[in-house]
């Protein structure tokens with residue numbers, strides 16, 4: 001392959017961004033519906049390998065909700081969600097771990113390595129990477145909030161960043177499955193968006209990029225003309241209470257808020273269905289998607 005003369009400009013135009021982002025940590029949350037198509041999957045992973053080759057420090061946190069649902073179905077189990085979180089009994093947490101760690105994580109690692117990256121798979125139990133405790137779901141009823149036990153679902157207590165930093169310093173791409181280890185060694189199933197937010201905050205990442213299956217946040221998500229290129233904490237809270245941001249978008253917005261509160265510099269919700277959206281976000285002044293910013 002040869003880069004044509006008229007394409008050289010693109011490389012030169014990227015120069016200021018390459019130099020600004022060299023050595024910077026970029027956490028990419030990849031999952032859900034943006035991960036279902038194989039061709040698109042490779043495009044997303046190419047972008048991640050590109051970042052590493054350009055001297056950035058990408059870290060991948062992945063989901064795999066649809067994969068867990070499919071494996072549960074094959075085992076004759078129904079999936080039930082409360083406040084966007086999977087109700088996770090003992091058998092479900094075992095199947096979720098098989099899907100996330102055994103299937104999705106190894107598949108992403110294999111693909112990244114075939115594309116020239118040095119990817120290494122991790123989950124919350126590796127060197128106690130993600131210490132977790134039981135999470136109780138918030139359920140709103142008649143204006144009151146009730147806390148509901150949904151089984152082996154965890155909240156991140158602590159991210160042990162030493163292992164991640166050790167790998168980044170040695171040019172590896174850490175690929176993290178969203179499981180956690182409890183104080184008694186129990187396994188927790190954790191929402192991947194929350195893990196990404198906590199990891200980005202703990203690493204003080206330059207950017208958290210949350211890939212999803214829409215352009216970004218809409219003030220009214222039935223009306224594309226209400227797309228928001230920036231969203232403050234205050235506005236996010238208002239839209240969540242009003243119900244304009246709902247379902248799977250809530251943990252994404254909350255992850256951005258927790259990342260910024262933890263020390264991450266910038267957070268963006270971008271369209272994972274659009275080819276090379278990661279590169280477009282990093283290598284342009286305008287960016288793509290919705291940036292979540294402090295008030």
Ligand SMILES: Nc1ncnc2c1ncn2[C@@H]1O[C@H](COP(=O)(O)OP(=O)(O)O)[C@@H](O)[C@H]1O
Pocket residue numbers: 031032033034063211212213214216217218219220221244245246247248249250
């Ligand atoms: N205000 C909003 N703006 C955009 N999307 C929203 C909004 N509120 C809810 N959504 C929904 O959130 C979905 C993304 O969440 P989810 O399906 O869990 O993501 P993923 O599968 O990418 O992890 C979108 O497809 C959209 O239907």
Ligand SMILES: CC(=O)N[C@@H](CCC(=O)OP(=O)(O)O)C(=O)O
Pocket residue numbers: 030031032033062063064065066068084085086096153154178189190191192193
């Ligand atoms: C507690 C909880 O709900 N955990 C999620 C973990 C996977 C996930 O978050 O995957 P996506 O990013 O693909 O949605 C689940 O069981 O589906």
